[in-house]
Amino acid sequence: MSKPFYITTTLPYVNADPHIGFAVEILQADVLARFSRLEGRDVFFNTGTDEHGQKIWDKAQENSEDIQDYVNRYTEEVRKLKDSLSLSTDAFVRTTDEAHQKAAQELWKKCDAKGDIEKKKYKGLYCVGCEKYLTEKDLEDGKCVFHPTQEPQVIEEENYFFKLSNYQKQLEEYLSNENVIIPEHRRQEAIEFVKSGLEDFSISREKERLSWGVHVPGDDTQVMYVWFDALTNYISTLGWPEDKEGNFKKFWEDGETFQVAGKDQVRFQSIMWQAMLMSADIPTTDKVFYHGFINSEGGQRMSKSLGNAISPFELVEKYGTEATRFLLLKHVHPVEDTDITWERLDEWYTADLVNGLGNLVARTLTLSEKYVHEQMQKQNSSGGMYDGMGKTFRFDVVLEHIWSLIQGLDRFITEEEPFKVVKEDEARGAELIREALEGLYSVANLLKPFMPDTSEKIEKAILENKKPENLFPRLEK
């Protein structure tokens, strides 16, 4: 019997509406979750929202909105994705949940008890204009890009640091396992990063400067730095540390753990988070899968300000839930960046769904309704078509295979001409139609994790021998 399967996305930061990139991430996770359930495994599928930190605080201030109202509002937007995209998530964790905050504090205590947390002075360049520390990206000629006339101040504050350097060796060992990161070149990246030497990182902020965060246990003057808090969600969602329902033991300790994240997350998910787990004597993550980014025409970053953003909700509105799932899984490269435009989406929708699947269902069922008189048997197999899925995670390739079956069925009907045969030899014609129908049934089965509703509709149509409504209506010109 296969182990229980735990899968989680990263938690989107609630300083903007849900991004199409996150939609891709959660769809990839959803397919794997559904796929694993079909294999008979126990699955726990987690997502949620990351709600603390400077940026969110700033955003709420900007809108002069109560911070709690602000995060509630955006969290609702993320929640809506569940229905919009037909997600089969089992949990939705918010980093502002009380249980989560307690877990973050507990994890802190564990790391502290291990001797991996210490208070040190943090020295950084601070921009008075921005009222925040500057990162390398914010700097140009040693000045803040937004306030080039002001000289950045070197200021110091006392913060807690996590002794990442204590885990150099263990991390190298962890990363030496080739199963731990997909794709392989991201693993190389992680290995190189660790090899180049690890610095301890600050995991708290002075409350005076930023109060929107989880309180540091035993120190009223500090709050946790966002992602120490945020990363904890992967286990707090399972009920760690009390584990009253046993989910932590079942899924994290005894199960197989899988995280999905963006390609910019390697350092956080595969290094820092893993070191935190090591520190707390909790098993590390079995596998982290890093997807690419969605860009606009010419690899341009999608953003509201550029006016080229495409939101997941807009996609669903135009193409419907099932088609949106299909488009983002078939035409987005799982690990490389993908450019998306409305023109391309329209083209893919029409070619694959309207002319492809939708039309095949229509022509096949029209024939069978008329000439096939026996009941079709229920079918369950999905064959070896998924071989690539659990290994390479090439959702696009798996769908490509399914679409070649669709093409094959179209060809079969054209070449065998059951619609003609039936006029001379009805039995023989019906036989051919049945054959096509069986092929279509296999397609429906294979489609299950990708397009659950469509799969069901096709199955129902076949079993009832009744042509369904248009599955994918043609786009209006």
Add this chain to the structure above:
RNA sequence: CGCGGAGUAGAGGAGCGGUACCUCGAGAGGCUCAUAACCUCUAGACGCCGGUUCGAGUCCGGCCUCCGCAACCA
């Protein structure tokens, strides 16, 4: 010389030493069961410059362009 990737027909992907493949789009035929759908055929490509080799998208060196990361933004 900071680290790790990527550059293949109009578009998106495979191929990683031996006649360059698939999908969409375009053009030409065919069919009529079907959502003016479907089938067949055709045209069209390996970022640039060197090198290794009988033979290179495929290996090596250099260059150009793009993307993550470069540690307190997430």
